[in-house]
Amino acid sequence: CIDIAPLYKDTGHFTYDPGYGSTASTKSAITYIDGDQGVLMYRGYPIEQLAEKSSFLEVAYLLLHGELPNKSQFSTFENDITHHTMMHESHKNFFQGFHHDAHPMAMLAASVASLSAFYHEDLDVDNAEDRKLAAIRLIAKMPTIAAACYRYSIGWPFRYPRNNLAYVDRFLHMMFEVPSEPLEMSPVASKALDLLFILHADHEQNASTSTVRLVGSTGANPYASIAAGITALWGPAHGGANEAVLKMLEEIGTPDKVETAVKRAKDKNDNFRLMGFGHRVYKNFDPRAKIIREMCHKVLSELGVNDPLLDVAMKLEEAALKDDYFVERKLYPNVDFYSGIIYKALGIPTEMFTVMFAIARTAGWIAHWIEQHETPGSRIGRPRQLYVGSDKRDYTAMDKR
Numbered sequence: 001c002i003d004i005a006p007l008y009k010d011t012g013h014f015t016y017d018p019g020y021g022s023t024a025s026t027k028s029a030i031t032y033i034d035g036d037q038g039v040l041m042y043r044g045y046p047i048e049q050l051a052e053k054s055s056f057l058e059v060a061y062l063l064l065h066g067e068l069p070n071k072s073q074f075s076t077f078e079n080d081i082t083h084h085t086m087m088h089e090s091h092k093n094f095f096q097g098f099h100h101d102a103h104p105m106a107m108l109a110a111s112v113a114s115l116s117a118f119y120h121e122d123l124d125v126d127n128a129e130d131r132k133l134a135a136i137r138l139i140a141k142m143p144t145i146a147a148a149c150y151r152y153s154i155g156w157p158f159r160y161p162r163n164n165l166a167y168v169d170r171f172l173h174m175m176f177e178v179p180s181e182p183l184e185m186s187p188v189a190s191k192a193l194d195l196l197f198i199l200h201a202d203h204e205q206n207a208s209t210s211t212v213r214l215v216g217s218t219g220a221n222p223y224a225s226i227a228a229g230i231t232a233l234w235g236p237a238h239g240g241a242n243e244a245v246l247k248m249l250e251e252i253g254t255p256d257k258v259e260t261a262v263k264r265a266k267d268k269n270d271n272f273r274l275m276g277f278g279h280r281v282y283k284n285f286d287p288r289a290k291i292i293r294e295m296c297h298k299v300l301s302e303l304g305v306n307d308p309l310l311d312v313a314m315k316l317e318e319a320a321l322k323d324d325y326f327v328e329r330k331l332y333p334n335v336d337f338y339s340g341i342i343y344k345a346l347g348i349p350t351e352m353f354t355v356m357f358a359i360a361r362t363a364g365w366i367a368h369w370i371e372q373h374e375t376p377g378s379r380i381g382r383p384r385q386l387y388v389g390s391d392k393r394d395y396t397a398m399d400k401r
């Protein structure tokens with residue numbers, strides 16, 4: 001029984017909030033979520049409107065600047081992004097050091113951290129121009145680095161970014177081998193990928209964004225901060241869920257095995273969870289999941305893909321939504337439940353799913369990092385803890401233990 005009075009002597013209060021269920025660590029004007037109503041807005045714009053009418057690059061501008069761009073602002077932004085899509089030639093050599101079967105997220109995190117070794121001449125975090133340039137560089141280079149991670153993992157040579165293509169088309173072009181690959185420039189593939197990027201672009205204080213802010217609060221440079229966000233995203237309880245969903249659907253295999261999976265997910269002695277279900281904030285539905293579900297059907301039908309995993313997914317959703325366990329706990333499909341099926345239909349391998357998420361979330365992460373640096377009086381993040389260890393005791397010599 002350690003005295004906890006010193007914990008609140010400075011402030012007069014002390015909060016123990018495991019998992020930060022009800023603690024706001026910051027103010028932010030970027031993204032609003034109402035978990036009970038299933039509302040998500042970027043800078044006040046409902047996600048449904050942005051999904052239907054906008055593009056990922058426009059959304060990235062919105063997140064960064066707070067307003068939608070006019071024509072000339074957008075054109076300047078797009079030009080700036082296009083100007084910075086290349087990876088430094090020496091940066092490419094880093095990949096040779098990775099084991100051939102390294103997970104693309106491992107390569108991505110290391111690669112992004114290493115950007116600070118290339119662009120250190122303009123890394124003054126207190127300089128608004130440097131911050132802006134870092135944001136442009138990150139958004140521009142993420143698809144190039146991501147495609148390199150994939151191509152290295154399968155032993156293909158890297159492809160240079162083709163700057164006459166739009167953002168998502170450029171990425172698809174860098175990913176796939178054959179220039180005439182049908183998916184590469186298919187309008188539905190571009191639209192689906194752009195939509196997924198819009199929906200994943202930001203989500204206020206999730207684990208990875210809060211990590212970016214915590215690292216950023218120390219004054220660490222933007223590349224180091226975003227690399228930390230990437231590693232936080234990797235876990236299956238967060239961005240790694242999209243990869244985990246597909247693996248789970250493959251493991252279930254056929255719709256007739258869904259019942260057993262649901263039973264297992266309810267069994268507290270079994271570690272198995274329904275991946276792609278549940279959310280800390282959404283307790284009604286995840287508005288992104290609704291949009292993705294619709295796009296998933298569209299992509300499969302327009303590309304003529306007959307994926308039996310979609311049947312498994314639909315059966316699983318239906319079974320869970322009827323089951324008291326899931327209803328009582330308000331566990332609904334989240335953003336990642338259907339996204340993997342779309343990625344798979346686009347020819348993107350499972351290990352790349354979380355990388356895809358990271359490309360999109362980079363816009364949100366860097367917007368938060370900038371907002372943090374623009375906010376007067378920001379101070380270093382320093383969570384407290386409730387000590388539950390031993391009382392004071394005296395050191396015993398090793399031969400007396």
Ligand code: ACO
Pocket residue numbers: 019206236237238239241265266272273274275276277278279280281329331334335336
């Ligand atoms: N399958 C089965 N049971 C679940 C699931 C699930 N997917 N999710 C939550 N539960 C149960 C828990 O066991 C717990 O039950 P209990 O009250 O009987 O103990 C209850 O629902 C509450 O769950 P918590 O884990 O306390 O909820 P929390 O808010 O901490 O976690 C999370 C949210 C991590 C998303 C969780 O629902 C989960 O692990 N889902 C699967 C992974 C996933 O899809 N992650 C992606 C989230 S979205 C994103 O990051 C992009």
